[in-house]
Amino acid sequence: MPEQDPPPPAYFPTTSTSPLHPPHALYSRLASLPPSSLTQTLSLTIPPRSGRAFHVAAGSLFRFSTPEGAQVGDLNVWNQHNPRERFWATRTRQLQGSHLVEGDRLWSCLPYMRPLCGVVEDGCQADLVKAGREKGQGAASGEGPRDERGSVVSKAGGRMHDLLGTRCDPYVSTVLTGTQYDYHCHSNLTRAVTQAPFHLSESDVHDVVNIFQVTGLDASGRYFMEASPCTPSSYITFFAEQDLLVALSTCPGGDLSAWGWAAGEGAVEQKTVGDEVLDVDERMKRTCRPIKVDVWEVNESEREEVLRGWTTPEGSAYKGAHGMGIPRGETPKIQA
Numbered sequence: 121m122p123e124q125d126p127p128p129p130a131y132f133p134t135t136s137t138s139p140l141h142p143p144h145a146l147y148s149r150l151a152s153l154p155p156s157s158l159t160q161t162l163s164l165t166i167p168p169r170s171g172r173a174f175h176v177a178a179g180s181l182f183r184f185s186t187p188e189g190a191q192v193g194d195l196n197v198w199n200q201h202n203p204r205e206r207f208w209a210t211r212t213r214q215l216q217g218s219h220l221v222e223g224d225r226l227w228s229c230l231p232y233m234r235p236l237c238g239v240v241e242d243g244c245q246a247d248l249v250k251a252g253r254e255k256g257q258g259a260a261s262g263e264g265p266r267d268e269r270g271s272v273v274s275k276a277g278g279r280m281h282d283l284l285g286t287r288c289d290p291y292v293s294t295v296l297t298g299t300q301y302d303y304h305c306h307s308n309l310t311r312a313v314t315q316a317p318f319h320l321s322e323s324d325v326h327d328v329v330n331i332f333q334v335t336g337l338d339a340s341g342r343y344f345m346e347a348s349p350c351t352p353s354s355y356i357t358f359f360a361e362q363d364l365l366v367a368l369s370t371c372p373g374g375d376l377s378a379w380g381w382a383a384g385e386g387a388v389e390q391k392t393v394g395d396e397v398l399d400v401d402e403r404m405k406r407t408c409r410p411i412k413v414d415v416w417e418v419n420e421s422e423r424e425e426v427l428r429g430w431t432t433p434e435g436s437a438y439k440g441a442h443g444m445g446i447p448r449g450e451t452p453k454i455q456a
């Protein structure tokens with residue numbers, strides 16, 4: 121265990137105008153909008169163990185929810201007009217934290233380095249508080265143990281909306297277990313974005329935010345996952361800072377309460393569930409549920425007022441060339 125407090129966060133905002141300050145004023149206005157101020161532009165349900173992609177216009181809200189109960193989702197985000205600009209999980213984790221909270225933004229990769237979208241409302245923290253209380257944890261105030269950023273922290277040290285891990289994929293699955301399985305999150309995202317009208321490729325799929333997923337690092341720095349405590353009323357709502365292509369996979373691990381490597385060591389281990397004896401994969405399948413997607417735009421009559429002061433963020437203003445001299449044309453003739 122550490123013997124002294126850690127140094128301050130490496131990327132803490134140091135000026136009043138730092139872009140690291142969450143845009144709370146705008147996001148609070150958006151979070152408090154009544155349904156009558158919004159026009160729905162998309163509603164779809166992603167079935168269990170599959171993936172879907174969709175566009176979201178800049179200035180719109182998009183929400184993921186779990187109407188049938190807990191299910192984790194693996195989220196990818198691109199600039200709709202330029203898929204080379206995509207979500208960068210590592211930099212986002214460094215600038216903000218290991219798990220998303222309200223006001224956090226999802227930053228794009230180099231050389232763009234700007235927010236793609238941000239968390240307007242997190243309707244899941246209460247689920248963690250409730251789950252903790254059921255385990256005999258949680259403060260008398262009912263707020264549960266929260267860290268400085270506002271995340272509820274589970275007894276094991278887990279937090280919601282994970283930026284530590286990445287998507288499950290068939291390559292590592294085959295390495296670890298020797299099985300061939302086509303519906304891991306990487307494959308679900310690949311199928312979602314390679315088809316018309318998106319026409320991306322497998323290499324466009326990138327590290328994710330695991331929404332509705334509770335994870336942490338143990339005392340030895342090893343990644344762990346806990347069962348998602350989400351309920352039929354859980355949701356997370358994002359604001360699109362740019363025109364976006366968004367893709368989400370409903371993880372074949374379901375709510376992660378029965379997670380296991382389907383053909384690895386222990387896979388043949390059977391457990392009695394009710395009157396049935398089930399192996400790992402069958403137990404996981406029964407924890408898999410859909411995730412609902414809703415997209416809204418702010419009514420045109422209110423947009424100017426609600427979005428006042430906001431414009432799509434500019435990319436990084438770095439104009440250098442990494443110290444390289446770049447030839448401007450043909451080399452001069454060599455003098456005899």
Ligand SMILES: [Zn+2]
Nearest residue numbers: 288305371372
């Ligand atoms: Zn997955």
